[in-house]
Amino acid sequence: xxxxxxxxxxxxxxxxxxxxxxxxxxxxxxxxxxxxxxxxxxxxxxxxxxxxxxxxxxxxxxxxxxxxxxxxxxxxxxxxxxxxxxxxxxxxxxxxxxxxxxxxxxxxxxxxxxxxxxxxxxxxxxxxxxxxxxxxxxxxxxxxxxxxxxxxxxxxxxxxxxxxxxxxxxxxxxxxxxxxxxxxxxxxxxxxxxxxxxxxxxxxxxxxxxxxxxxxxxxxxxxxxxxxxxxxxxxxxxxxxxxxxxxxxxxxxxxxxxxxxxxxxxxxxxxxxxxxxxxxxxxxxxxxxxxxxxxxxxxxxxxxxxxxxxxxxxxxxxxxxxxxxxxxxxxxxxxxxxxxxxxxxxxx
Numbered sequence: 001x002x003x004x005x006x007x008x009x010x011x012x013x014x015x016x017x018x019x020x021x022x023x024x025x026x027x028x029x030x031x032x033x034x035x036x037x038x039x040x041x042x043x044x045x046x047x048x049x050x051x052x053x054x055x056x057x058x059x060x061x062x063x064x065x066x067x068x069x070x071x072x073x074x075x076x077x078x079x080x081x082x083x084x085x086x087x088x089x090x091x092x093x094x095x096x097x098x099x100x101x102x103x104x105x106x107x108x109x110x111x112x113x114x115x116x117x118x119x120x121x122x123x124x125x126x127x128x129x130x131x132x133x134x135x136x137x138x139x140x141x142x143x144x145x146x147x148x149x150x151x152x153x154x155x156x157x158x159x160x161x162x163x164x165x166x167x168x169x170x171x172x173x174x175x176x177x178x179x180x181x182x183x184x185x186x187x188x189x190x191x192x193x194x195x196x197x198x199x200x201x202x203x204x205x206x207x208x209x210x211x212x213x214x215x216x217x218x219x220x221x222x223x224x225x226x227x228x229x230x231x232x233x234x235x236x237x238x239x240x241x242x243x244x245x246x247x248x249x250x251x252x253x254x255x256x257x258x259x260x261x262x263x264x265x266x267x268x269x270x271x272x273x274x275x276x277x278x279x280x281x282x283x284x285x286x287x288x289x290x291x292x293x294x295x296x297x298x299x300x301x302x303x304x305x306x307x308x309x310x311x312x313x314x315x316x317x318x319x320x321x322x323x324x325x326x327x328x329x330x331x332x333x334x335x336x337x338x339x340x341x342x343x344x345x346x347x348x
Contacts, residue, residue, distance in 0.1 A: 008315055008324070009118070024127050025264055027247050028137035028277070031205070032342075033292035033334050038308030039080075044295040046076045046337060078158060078333055080297035081148050083132055085125045086327040089117050089315075118326065122313060125328035129311060131266050137292065137334040138277040142284055143167070144339050151270065162339035163197055169346045176347040177215040184221055187253070190285055190343045197340035201289025206259045209280035211348055213242075213250065213261045222253065281348035289341040297331035304329070 037044070139146045144162025149155050168190070170176070176183055191203040208216065216222055217239050225235030237251025237259060246264045253259055265274050278284065298304075299312040313328040336342065 007115075008317060024131050024134065025247060026130065026134050026137075027260075027262065027264065028141055029134055029294065029334070032141050032286060032290045032336065033137050033294045035292070036294040036296070036310070038296045038310070040298050040306060040308045042079060042297055042300075042331075044078045044080060044297065044333060044335060046078075046293075046335065076161070078295070078335055080295060080331040080333040081132075081136065081146075082297075082300070082329075082331050083129060084327055084329040085128055086325060087121045087124070089114060089121065089324040089326065090322075118315070121326045122328070125313065125326070126311070129328060129330050129332075132330075133294070133332050133334065135266060135277065136332060137294075140292070140334050140336050140339070141286060141290065141342050142278055142282070142344050144336075144342070144344075146333075149270075158333070160336055160339040162336075162342065165193065166197070166340060166343045168344065170348075176212065177219070182221060183216060183219055184225075184253070186345070186347070187257075187283075187285070190345065191257075194285060194287060194341055194343050199289075199338040200340040201287045201338060203285045203287045203341075203343070204256055204258075205286050206253070206257060207262050207278070207284045207286065208259060209276075209278060209282050210261055210263045211280040212283055213259075215348065216259075217250075225253065279346065281346055283345045283347050285343040285345075287341040289338045291337040291341075293335045293337060295333045295335050297333070299329050299331060301329060 039045075136146060140160060144166065145157060145159040147155065147157055170186075173179070174181060176186075187206065194200045194203050217237070222235065222237075223239065225233045226237075226239070227233055234255055235251070235253045237253060242248055242250065242261065246262070248261045250259050250261050262278050263276065263280065264278075265276050267273065268275050294310075296308050296310050298306045298308050300306065301312065301314070303314055304312045308331075310332070311328055311330050313326065315324055315326045317324050
């Protein structure tokens with residue numbers, strides 16, 4: 001590299017650098033995908049066991065006991081996605097001053113720049129990969145399915161088999177803000193549906209788009225819940241100006257039902273267009289029984305020995321042209337084991 005002796009860091013060292021990085025926002029990952037599994041296969045297999053809530057049968061005290069235990073297992077198989085951003089550390093890039101370097105006291109020799117650029121590339125790779133994880137989590141929870149698109153592979157649908165009734169679109173006079181529409185009744189109906197659904201469960205959070213919140217905070221029925229002189233009300237939420245955060249807690253519409261306003265975005269990998277993870281006109285109800293798993297399949301790289309890892313960074317030299325390549329690979333899929341513990345409604 002033009003007289004510069006560079007260092008090729010091993011995967012353990014590169015992972016050590018990544019551990020020091022601050023990841024992008026991970027709202028959906030943190031909310032619904034608290035467990036992680038790895039598979040040294042290209043597939044992730046799940047079986048689900050449903051409790052039938054049976055009541056013990058009556059028998060004569062002189063009769064034999066009756067068996068009530070049975071397992072109703074459903075098996076699902078999913079193939080993870082695959083991502084591997086790659087960027088070069090060129091000789092020319094280490095010679096040029098980095099932005100802000102002239103005003104800092106940091107070492108400005110080529111080797112110091114080389115190490116800083118390696119860290120920058122790892123940071124960009126890690127951020128981009130975590131955003132993809134977050135995207136996979138968001139789509140799994142919001143839509144109950146994921147559509148994987150790429151320039152170099154056929155479009156693939158990963159369907160987690162959420163009940164179609166858990167994806168709701170209100171039309172015409174049924175939209176929130178219309179005369180006679182009860183937001184509270186809608187939410188109660190959807191909570192009950194999720195609780196009673198096969199592989200469902202209780203709902204303990206409502207996430208709404210920014211446009212939805214503008215309607216909710218002005219809704220007379222919800223505002224009545226703030227009247228402390230009215231018996232049976234227990235809401236507490238912001239009605240004025242929000243802080244303006246992309247993800248913001250705005251209060252509770254019941255003691256067990258907090259509301260978050262969500263407006264986080266990402267840039268499309270192919271087009272570069274800034275895109276919301278969740279539409280501003282949507283409401284998403286979620287509960288703890290989603291039991292989401294962060295799943296990672298085998299890294300299809302001989303250097304990784306086909307091991308399953310969340311991320312696998314590596315670097316190598318190329319002689320002509322003289323360049324060091326850094327590549328980070330991941331085979332992720334965020335799987336909601338109980339997808340019916342979520343409901344999405346387009347309400348505007």
